Amino acid sequence: MEGHPLALHDVMFIPALVAQASDEQNKKWLRRAQRREIVGCYAQTELGHGSNLRKLETTATYDVSTQEFVLHTPQITSLKWWPGGLGKSSNYAVVVANMIVKEKHLGPHSFLVQLRDEITHQSLKGITVGDIGPKLSFNAIDNGFLGFDNYRIPRTNLLMRHSRVEPDGTYVKPPHAKINYSAMVRVRSHMATGQGNFLAQALTIAVRYSTVRRQGFIESGEQEVKVLDYQTQQHRLFPSIAKAYAFTFAGYETIRLYEQLLKEVDTGNVSLMADLHALTSGLKSVVTHQTAQGIEQARMACGGHGYSQASYISEIFGVAVGGCTYEGENMVMLLQLARYLVKSVEQIKAGESGKLGPLVAYLAVKVDGVDLEKGVEEYMKAFQHVSRLQTWKASEKFLKLLKSGEKREVAWNKSSVELTRASRLHTRLYIAETFKRSVQEVADPRLKEVLTDLLHLHVNYELLDMATYALEDGFLSSSQLDYVRDQLYFYLAKIRPNAVSLVDSWEFSDMQLRSVLGRRDGNVYENLVAWAKASPLNKTDVLPSVEKYLKPMMNSKL
Numbered sequence: 001m002e003g004h005p006l007a008l009h010d011v012m013f014i015p016a017l018v019a020q021a022s023d024e025q026n027k028k029w030l031r032r033a034q035r036r037e038i039v040g041c042y043a044q045t046e047l048g049h050g051s052n053l054r055k056l057e058t059t060a061t062y063d064v065s066t067q068e069f070v071l072h073t074p075q076i077t078s079l080k081w082w083p084g085g086l087g088k089s090s091n092y093a094v095v096v097a098n099m100i101v102k103e104k105h106l107g108p109h110s111f112l113v114q115l116r117d118e119i120t121h122q123s124l125k126g127i128t129v130g131d132i133g134p135k136l137s138f139n140a141i142d143n144g145f146l147g148f149d150n151y152r153i154p155r156t157n158l159l160m161r162h163s164r165v166e167p168d169g170t171y172v173k174p175p176h177a178k179i180n181y182s183a184m185v186r187v188r189s190h191m192a193t194g195q196g197n198f199l200a201q202a203l204t205i206a207v208r209y210s211t212v213r214r215q216g217f218i219e220s221g222e223q224e225v226k227v228l229d230y231q232t233q234q235h236r237l238f239p240s241i242a243k244a245y246a247f248t249f250a251g252y253e254t255i256r257l258y259e260q261l262l263k264e265v266d267t268g269n270v271s272l273m274a275d276l277h278a279l280t281s282g283l284k285s286v287v288t289h290q291t292a293q294g295i296e297q298a299r300m301a302c303g304g305h306g307y308s309q310a311s312y313i314s315e316i317f318g319v320a321v322g323g324c325t326y327e328g329e330n331m332v333m334l335l336q337l338a339r340y341l342v343k344s345v346e347q348i349k350a351g352e353s354g355k356l357g358p359l360v361a362y363l364a365v366k367v368d369g370v371d372l373e374k375g376v377e378e379y380m381k382a383f384q385h386v387s388r389l390q391t392w393k394a395s396e397k398f399l400k401l402l403k404s405g406e407k408r409e410v411a412w413n414k415s416s417v418e419l420t421r422a423s424r425l426h427t428r429l430y431i432a433e434t435f436k437r438s439v440q441e442v443a444d445p446r447l448k449e450v451l452t453d454l455l456h457l458h459v460n461y462e463l464l465d466m467a468t469y470a471l472e473d474g475f476l477s478s479s480q481l482d483y484v485r486d487q488l489y490f491y492l493a494k495i496r497p498n499a500v501s502l503v504d505s506w507e508f509s510d511m512q513l514r515s516v517l518g519r520r521d522g523n524v525y526e527n528l529v530a531w532a533k534a535s536p537l538n539k540t541d542v543l544p545s546v547e548k549y550l551k552p553m554m555n556s557k558l
């Protein structure tokens with residue numbers, strides 16, 4: 001859970017080689033990387049810039065006389081900063097640097113760079129490398145810094161699957177300007193399942209503990225109740241169970257789309273890139289944010305013991321919440337999706353609705369109302385409505401500002417809160433739709449029934465959560481919202497008997513969860529006492545600090 005020094009080798013270094021190195025280059029490097037003869041990381045972010053990649057300061061200048069690239073970090077803010085596994089473990093890195101050929105700045109490109117000697121592991125001359133120090137979490141990963149002092153690498157270390165620099169310095173452009181960003185798109189495509197997994201771990205702990213913990217009464221005179229029987233506890237946990245499933249289903253789809261993209265790009269077809277970039281930008285943002293919220297609720301649902309490290313939920317939170325920042329800060333990524341949504345609105349306004357992709361086609365179709373009692377399809381129409389409403393509102397605001405003479409960037413900034421709202425609603429619609437489709441495809445009728453209950457819980461919870469948008473233009477009435485609330489409470493109670501099975505079905509072992517509260521056998525109290533007794537402070541009855549500090553203080557006559 002705390003991460004692994006080789007995580008980025010598998011998650012980004014190898015995938016960057018697969019996607020961006022030519023077949024010829026990969027004959028040399030890929031097998032060695034897969035056999036872990038060399039260990040690598042993905043070094044892009046710098047001390048001064050992470051989000052705005054066009055302003056990366058590390059340069060790779062082509063020297064035609066030696067057919068080498070000269071890597072250089074001209075000032076302190078140009079140091080690579082943050083890459084996982086860079087500090088101590090990696091001897092190679094995929095380094096993203098602004099490429100300069102014949103004095104032309106050609107933007108960020110990826111290079112394979114050796115950092116350390118393969119035998120001694122000592123850093124090579126011209127390289128400054130080290131660890132950036134302790135973090136909120138993930139402390140088993142050596143996130144690092146890296147500087148280059150006119151460090152030379154062969155021309156052939158530019159990853160050349162999609163773009164090339166010939167020996168004479170001729171530049172061959174890639175088929176899509178952002179194709180070098182594929183390693184990021186890959187991780188973003190995997191993040192919904194990864195985050196769903198973090199959320200699932202926290203929920204397994206909280207739900208199991210909530211059936212062990214008894215506190216208070218629902219009906220007087222009875223035995224104290226399991227806290228999971230309180231409606232508030234169910235409301236705190238069950239919608240997140242639904243989300244953990246929903247994120248996993250959505251993630252399966254984006255992983256499949258990424259694999260499809262890789263194949264298509266190899267045949268020169270880059271048409272899926274913009275769609276997948278927009279989709280994964282929104283999805284990573286919504287999923288990481290909601291996962292962090294869900295994990296924190298799971299911790300609070302465990303009361304005081306949730307705050308103890310024995311719950312292990314704080315560690316899960318620390319790791320998961322990193323996802324709000326890495327692979328693109330969430331606001332920045334929501335704004336990337338917003339660009340796509342605004343373009344779609346512009347297309348509709350230009351009478352080109354027919355050209356819209358399937359995920360945004362709904363933006364052109366107005367619905368007057370819904371009959372929620374007819375079922376989930378009507379909820380989907382309601383989600384479409386609120387997303388369409390907000391997307392148009394935010395887009396119109398931006399376009400109006402543009403028309404009034406504001407510069408594009410200024411108009412964008414003045415509309416950006418509204419734009420991020422639109423992106424979230426669009427993404428939540430996508431999550432609900434994939435959840436619905438995935439449940440429909442389940443063959444086992446008993447499994448389908450339980451998952452359908454979760455789906456119903458999800459759509460009611462979500463619609464209530466975004467109710468202000470739906471009330472704003474009178475699309476939903478307050479009596480319809482009462483219906484949604486009643487449905488929500490109905491499904492909380494219906495799910496209660498299956499709650500433990502739903503979390504157990506994720507099959508986390510006790511070793512994986514590392515939680516005293518979430519133990520499969522439920523022996524929480526004995527093990528909490530044993531855990532406390534094993535605390536380093538309890539190794540001796542009297543601590544040395546008693547003689548050193550407490551006694552002088554207590555005996556002081558002052």
Ligand SMILES: CCCCCCCCCC/C=C\CCC/C=C/C(=O)SCCNC(=O)CCNC(=O)[C@H](O)C(C)(C)COP(=O)(O)OP(=O)(O)OC[C@H]1O[C@@H](n2cnc3c(N)ncnc32)[C@H](O)[C@@H]1OP(=O)(O)O
Binds near residue numbers: 186
């Ligand atoms: C098993 C697999 C994995 C499991 C994963 C689960 C996690 C497990 C735990 C692992 C542990 C830790 C992992 C941590 C790893 C972390 C790694 C990193 O953080 S790496 C660094 C990530 N950095 C970023 O994400 C930076 C964010 N910034 C950007 O991406 C860009 O700067 C951007 C997009 C904000 C702007 O780019 P740029 O300035 O170049 O763009 P322009 O403004 O010039 O143009 C925008 C234009 O380009 C389109 N665009 C942008 N990006 C893409 C893309 N990737 N694909 C396609 N198109 C793209 C954009 O849509 C605009 O188009 P337009 O038509 O003009 O609107």
Ligand SMILES: Cc1cc2nc3c(=O)[nH]c(=O)nc-3n(C[C@H](O)[C@H](O)[C@H](O)COP(=O)(O)OP(=O)(O)OC[C@H]3O[C@@H](n4cnc5c(N)ncnc54)[C@H](O)[C@@H]3O)c2cc1C
Binds near residue numbers: 052
């Ligand atoms: C755990 C972890 C692991 C990481 N691993 C790696 C790795 O392996 N390799 C690697 O290269 N990097 C890695 N990173 C770095 C990470 O990718 C960046 O930190 C991330 O992309 C955010 O960039 P930033 O730090 O520049 O944030 P900033 O952009 O400085 O963000 C600060 C604030 O400014 C806002 N902001 C910035 N730009 C805009 C804008 N255009 N519009 C509106 N608001 C804006 C943001 O929303 C945010 O609120 C890692 C980071 C973490 C935390």
